[in-house]
Amino acid sequence: MRYFLSLFVSSVVALSASAAPPNMVFILADDLGYGDLGCYGQKKIQTPNLDKLAADGMRFTQVYAGSTVCAPSRCTLMTGLHTGHCRIRGNATVPLASDDVTVARVLQKGGYVTGCIGKWGLGEANTTGIPTKQGFDYYFGFLNQVHAHNYYPDYLWRGEVKVPLKNVQEKGIASKRVEYAPDLLREEAIAFIEKNKEKTFFLYYTPTLPHVNNEKTRADGNGNEVPDDKPYTNEKWPQPEKDKAAMITRLDADVGKLLSNLTELGLDKNTLIIFTSDNGPHKEGGNTVEFLQSSGPLRGLKRDLTEGGIRVPAIVRWPGVVKAGTTSDQVWAFWDVFPTLCEVAGAKAPNNLDGISFLPTLTGQGKQQTHDFLYWEFHEGGTKQAVRHDDWKAIRLSPSAPLELYDLATDIGEKKNVAKDHPEVIAKIEEYLKSARTKSKDWPIQEPKKKK
Numbered sequence: 338m339r340y341f342l343s344l345f346v347s348s349v350v351a352l353s354a355s356a357a358p359p360n361m362v363f364i365l366a367d368d369l370g371y372g373d374l375g376c377y378g379q380k381k382i383q384t385p386n387l388d389k390l391a392a393d394g395m396r397f398t399q400v401y402a403g404s405t406v407c408a409p410s411r412c413t414l415m416t417g418l419h420t421g422h423c424r425i426r427g428n429a430t431v432p433l434a435s436d437d438v439t440v441a442r443v444l445q446k447g448g449y450v451t452g453c454i455g456k457w458g459l460g461e462a463n464t465t466g467i468p469t470k471q472g473f474d475y476y477f478g479f480l481n482q483v484h485a486h487n488y489y490p491d492y493l494w495r496g497e498v499k500v501p502l503k504n505v506q507e508k509g510i511a512s513k514r515v516e517y518a519p520d521l522l523r524e525e526a527i528a529f530i531e532k533n534k535e536k537t538f539f540l541y542y543t544p545t546l547p548h549v550n551n552e553k554t555r556a557d558g559n560g561n562e563v564p565d566d567k568p569y570t571n572e573k574w575p576q577p578e579k580d581k582a583a584m585i586t587r588l589d590a591d592v593g594k595l596l597s598n599l600t601e602l603g604l605d606k607n608t609l610i611i612f613t614s615d616n617g618p619h620k621e622g623g624n625t626v627e628f629l630q631s632s633g634p635l636r637g638l639k640r641d642l643t644e645g646g647i648r649v650p651a652i653v654r655w656p657g658v659v660k661a662g663t664t665s666d667q668v669w670a671f672w673d674v675f676p677t678l679c680e681v682a683g684a685k686a687p688n689n690l691d692g693i694s695f696l697p698t699l700t701g702q703g704k705q706q707t708h709d710f711l712y713w714e715f716h717e718g719g720t721k722q723a724v725r726h727d728d729w730k731a732i733r734l735s736p737s738a739p740l741e742l743y744d745l746a747t748d749i750g751e752k753k754n755v756a757k758d759h760p761e762v763i764a765k766i767e768e769y770l771k772s773a774r775t776k777s778k779d780w781p782i783q784e785p786k787k788k789k
Contacts, residue, residue, distance in 0.1 A: 358682045359655065360608040361449075362530075362540045362595070363674070365414070366588060367407065367456060367485075367548040369650065370618030370626070372633025373585055377650050381629055382582045383568065386593030387652065390612060394654030395663045395699065401725070402616045403671035405639060405646035405715055407482055408458045410615040410671060411543075415439040415459065415471070417675030417690035420714045421774030425459060427716045428482060431779050432466025433459045438687050440675040442472030444539045447684035450474055452529040455522050455543030458482040462497065469496050477525045479518075479545070486550045488562040489514040493521065509552030517564055519544050523591040527598045534602050539678070544591060547584035549622030560622035563587060577623035606656045609681060611674070613651040617641065636751045642713055642723035642732050643751050659699050667698045668725070670711050710766075712773045719785025724766050724773070729759075731766045736782050740766060 371377060374384045376391040403413025404420055412418075412425035416437055420426045424437060433439070441451045452475040453468045460466015461480055468476035477495045479485035489504040489511035502521075505513035526542045547561070554560030561580035568586065569579040592612065599605040618631035619639045626638050626645075637643030653659055672692040679686035680694045697703040711725040722733040728746040733739075740763055742756035756763055 357607075358537060360538050360540075360604060361444075361678060361681065362542060362599075362608060362610045363678075364592060364595075364610065364612040365411070365455075365541070365543045366612070366614040367543070367545045368616060368619045368639055369547060369585065369588070369614035370631030370633070370638070371635055371645065371648050371650055372630050373547075373618060374650050376652070378633055379630065383586050384589040386589045386596065387612065390592070390596065390610070390654055391652045393656070393661050394610070394652055395659050395665055397651040397653070397669070398664060398666050399668045400613060400649055400651035401668070401670040401711060401713075402614065402647050402649045404713060405616050405642055406717070407456070407548075407615045409715075411458055414671040414674055415441065417672045417686070417692040419670070419672050419691045419712050421712050422691060424777075426714060426777060426780040428458075429779065430461055430481070432461060432464040433471055435465045435470070437471070439472045440678055441468075441539065441541065443675075443679055443684050443686065444682055445472045445474065447679075447682050448537060449682065450533045450536045450538040451541075452476070452526075452533075452538065453541045453543070454478055454526045454529060455541075456482065456485045456545050457543070458485070462494070462499075467497065473541070475529060478522060478543070483509075483551075485545050486548070486552060486560075487511065488518050488545070488550060489516065490518055493518065509550065510556055514564075519546050519587065519591060523594060526595055530595070530598055530604070531602065534604060539682075542595070544588060546588035546591070547581055549581075549619060549624075551621060554622050558623045561624070575623075575628070578625075578628045581622060581624050582629060609653070609655040609658075611651070611653050614649040617646040617649065634749050640715070640717060642715055642721050644730070644745070644749065647713060647723070653699060655699065660701065665698055667695060667705065668707065668711070669693075669695045669698075670708075710769050710773070712769075714774060714780070716780045716783070720780075720782045722770065722773075724769065726762070726766055726769070729762050729766070731756075731763070733770075735785050737784060742766075 375388045403410035406428050408428045409420050409426045412423045416423050445451045451473045453473045455478040457480050491506040492499050492501050503515035504511050549560035550562040559577045563583045566579040566583045569582050617638045632645035635645035637645035676686045676692045676694040680696045693706045697705040713723045715721045724731045730743045732741045741754045743751040
């Protein structure tokens with residue numbers, strides 16, 4: 338009864354802001370760290386548009402990606418299931434299946450026009466996992482995440498059709514650079530909005546910035562592929578750091594253009610915008626995380642289950658509903674997005690989701706339910722697991738290793754392992770771990786390989 342009362346109150350708030358459910362735009366950056374934006378303490382990189390988005394909306398300080406690499410993180414986002422339950426738990430070419438239920442499919446059935454622009458990573462061509470078979474009316478971008486390393490690719494996908502570009506590629510590196518993929522993705526996103534301005538739409542915009550071109554890193558040591566390093570050209574920084582900063586500022590400008598387009602079309606006041614990142618920052622392009630302080634006060638980076646690998650920036654703007662200029666320490670994770678968007682849209686979410694709607698936090702109405710536990714598993718180089726329970730964070734670095742325990746309330750940088758001081762917390766988390774996951778043939782629990 339309490340749930341339905343909360344749903345009713347939240348729905349009244351949403352409908353009072355507009356005569357119909359709002360448009361929804363979910364923007365997912367690629368490898369953007371918790372400390373990479375000015376509104377999260379960044380001092381060197383210019384991000385005026387995202388800083389303004391935060392000033393106009395709600396900035397979250399305790400939001401978690403679905404995983405510490407892109408494919409499983411995106412899978413949790415689309416399916417509302419954490420990595421102990423979702424189909425794709427690592428970076429591999431395992432596609433979503435025809436019986437997987439995505440948030441896009443539910444919104445599509447609820448009357449939304451749905452579009453995905455950018456990096457997908459949940460199904461190759463000619464599989465059940467492609468976006469247009471998973472609830473999206475329109476798709477343009479990279480299906481394959483390795484293909485998405487390339488900022489000057491020789492083709493992209495529009496639906497199930499390969500669209501040739503003017504660039505020339507040789508083993509993942511462009512020998513002829515004409516069309517910069519993020520520019521094409523931004524323009525497609527804007528075109529989708531303009532085409533559907535008279536309808537109610539859900540846009541999942543997933544630019545590849547600031548992910549690196551790993552193939553270019555192996556070739557010349559600098560994988561931060563960008564047309565120029567403005568506005569950092571004259572900085573006395575290592576070139577990879579100038580280029581990474583330029584990629585983030587370029588991402589910020591692209592978001593700014595999309596927001597301006599919404600305003601010009603008179604859609605900004607009836608559009609819910611969520612901006613976040615798929616995991617923590619990289620050090621794969623000739624960069625160091627320390628130079629730009631991309632992890633902020635957190636420890637670790639992409640491929641770690643420490644906070645730096647999974648805690649991400651998150652900003653929500655919804656004029657008239659979300660109070661401007663607010664900061665929230667409400668804890669939520671990517672699998673909470675599915676039920677939240679469904680509640681906003683007035684659509685029924687599946688009953689088996691791991692997620693909990695955070696709409697009460699956005700509206701300030703109703704009682705916000707919270708998770709007892711959040712769970713992650715990661716399988717590169719052996720299985721690692723992490724759990725958040727209240728302010729406690731537990732990490733297991735291999736199946737046979739003891740749990741490490743950190744008190745995030747006093748140790749956000751996870752510097753002091755206090756497992757020996759809190760056996761009762763360890764016991765509770767160990768009990769939870771017994772039922773935290775379902776078996777997966779693609780991602781079994783495994784010990785790290787021994788070095789020869």
